[in-house]
Amino acid sequence: MASINQAAWLDAIGQPLRVGSADMPKAREGEIVVRNRAIAINPVSWKAQDTGVTVQKWPVLLEYDIAGEVYEVGVGVDNSRKGDRVVACVEGPMNPDSRHGAFQLYCVAKTATVAKIPDNVAFTEACVLPIAFNTAVVSLCAPPGKGFGLPSPSLHPTQSGKTIVVWGASSSVGVLTLQLARAAGIKAIGVSSAQNFGLCTSCGAVEMLDYHEPSIVQDVVRTVRAVGGSFVGILDCVSIPNQSLKFCIPVLEHLGGGELGVLHPDVQPEVSNKITITHIFGMNEITHAFWKDYITPALEQGELKCLPEALVVGKGLESLQKALDVLRKGVSAKKVVVEL
Structure with missing residues (x-):
């Protein structure tokens, strides 16, 4: 049975997120499709909801920080296999192609910013890392x-x-x-x-x-x-x-x-x-070498910790609006996370 994708769409400035259907993404060359299991929320996302900052095209799927399982592997990908547990930084609203937005069950990640996570690291822990x-x-x-x-x-x-x-x-x-x-x-x-x-x-x-x-x-x-x-x-x-x-x-x-x-x-x-x-702008090719060679062994050896601690505010796409609202009010030494 084919998988079905859903997403939490932001239709316009000031609107609440709308959970609805989304096209099932396909992995192109150098890409993977990830079945998202946890999404972390950054301040730029509630600011996008309030002001439209970073949005290239409406409606939009927000966010960059995901962790989950590899669902599909594109041509030329040699660092990921179907079923791998991974953390990834996706391009989110800065890419007008909604395949790259994190606020959905399945999204596309470019393999230059994907790393495997050890079995002892939970998805809700790993997803706090990417854009930070x-x-x-x-x-x-x-x-x-x-x-x-x-x-x-x-x-x-x-x-x-x-x-x-x-x-x-x-x-x-x-x-x-x-x-x-x-x-x-x-x-x-x-x-x-x-x-x-x-x-x-x-x-x-x-x-x-x-x-x-x-x-x-x-x-x-x-x-x-x-x-x-x-x-x-x-x-x-x-x-x-x-x-x-x-x-x-x-x-x-x-x-x-x-x-x-x-x-x-x-x-x-x-x-x-x-x-x-x-x-400082975090989307920079200089990070690619660290995704390739540093994150996974550093996690395995305990040299890199998934901090700050995840504050899981709910489960499911319906909880993403709550997550934005919680972060808008402010948190201290925590990263707001939704589990999928």
Whole structure:
């Protein structure tokens, strides 16, 4: 009996998701079809529902982060077989072809951003990784202008002598950046709320600071100097002018300048010529090598953890609207996930 696909469509800005039929995708050259078992939700998806950001064509299927089983393999694919348990970063609404949207039972993934997951890693755990992993890799490893140009993470890291600050360290991108920095021999100082210090330290932060403290700017400056190494800059995983940026920019000024990585393309803070603003975009070919050679063995060896912890808010496509609503209200040190 042929499988039937269904999807949670967003028909227009401000509309609730509509669960309905969808064409059954076919795998083309270099692609696989995945039977989705878990989908993680990122802030960009509720923003797309509210404003239309990233949407190329209506109606649209949102999201990028999936985990499931390989259902079909296209021509030229040699790293996946039918039945494999995989995690993948799909192209979502940035591709006008709805085959690539995550909000459906079956979707297409390009094999350059697919990795097998060990049997002891649940689908709901694995799906927290993809876009945050990509963003962390680009932040650290992409050349100047797109990232910080730092050494690549390795299963056998050596100390790089580099030091960075990760602001919003308990966020999805933050905890992945901490893990990958540790795997690249980079000293990462984290900034978050105090309740999330344990999580961030377990991910590799060498020091943690509480952004609620009135002295946070001076605290970060002092800690960077105490930790030592060659200071590179700050990855701001929050990237909101009246929240994180009002602290990150003075920190860099006190330290004599450096890189400021921001995650929102529309944020254009005014800074002195001592500070270089880098807009981080996670969809970058530099990530492909890490999907091919790093994710699976790092998961198997416990060097890469599926963090932050999944907050499963429901099961089935009908739960995706609830997931958007939960994330819109805000979560701390969790990744909102729906199981299928």
